[in-house]
Amino acid sequence: MKILVCISNVPDTTTKITFSPDNKSFNATGVQYIINPYDELALTKALELNEVAGGGTVTVVHVGLADAEPNLRKALAVGADDAVRIDAAPTDGFQVASEIATYAKDKQFDLILCGRESIDYNGGVVPGMLAEMLDLPEVNVITSITINGGLSQVERDIDGGREALEVSLPFVASCQKEITEPRIPNMRGIMMARSKPLQVLPAQGGALHTEVSEYALPAAKAGCRFLEVSEVEKLVELLHSEAKVI
Template structure:
């Protein structure tokens, strides 16, 4: 069994979101970087659990980023995984990124490709589906459970107002969200071991981006909260009915 987990570097969930260079670039100064939580908590940890169940499993990580992502990759390797591949390029176009991952995946011949359901910075929720299409593999998105029986996968995914359980044979691409696994903290043994795990740097395959970011905007500030006295909740209901007309 060979598993590939796609990871991405994102600003910490509490990072201040601001832009520089005439609103053309994210202001990265002083920003803490983390592994995209959906990639780490759900995709990577579920893959590690599968490897713990079947130790013959080969688990690789892939990221498409510059060398500044190396600390993030080491942190991911401290959680688990045998080796990491970094495609040495920076891009914000999901198709470009997906093409790089697909190229790595083709060469590696993986049975499962896991991604997080989206990154918390660009919120595209696109890379998994694009990788699946480029590899011509089935894709199950927004999965909350993943079980394996030989080469048959049983996957539960979110649907509007509930869940659906699907069956598919490997190879398969799955995007993961809450429910798949529980967050883990790397232990000292993992951190020490991660230092010597291979981190291969490969140059990007020739591909064109399909989109470009022209500029960023921050939403207008809220006008401020209208407070209603605690002894008069009926007034709140009246405001919601008459001012907002929502109830």
């Protein structure tokens, strides 16, 4: 199968988030960037699907600047065949989906896998927008996927349970945790990644739909009120009369 995997470059999960003094931008100083964890699952699943199918290619695509290239090389080391970077600072889900749609529309991918959301802007909007732009079906938050010929069986999380679906290729899916475990690159993969193609394409551009005007950190907590182990009844009383949550 010919599979496309969409990759975001995001701050490491341990990052302490800070903003610029005017709160207009994210302070990236000293921040380690990683492949978005859900996208890493999508990549691993794409490789597994082709291993089951006995062949195929996996292309990773990223909308972003050159500083993401080490992570695209990592995706190649994990096992992707080639990488594409569309050269634009990603600022809006619509913009990212539009750029990927322009790239993908005449490439006849059998399957496009994404993570269910990026852990930086958390919109989770790119997979659905991309599917709509390419006029493809989309299944979001999938926890399993198998493919038999042109038909795929997937399971997705729904509110209060899980749903099994059948969908014909080609389609877009966004991956939820549980779909697989991320694959760690081995030494051979890292060596091979150096000679795999990493293509840089110009962005199409276009008007942005959204713009962040200001960031803020969550309000600091007032402080923790400590109680003794013997005071659990008092805790219950406080939750009822002071916090009013029970």
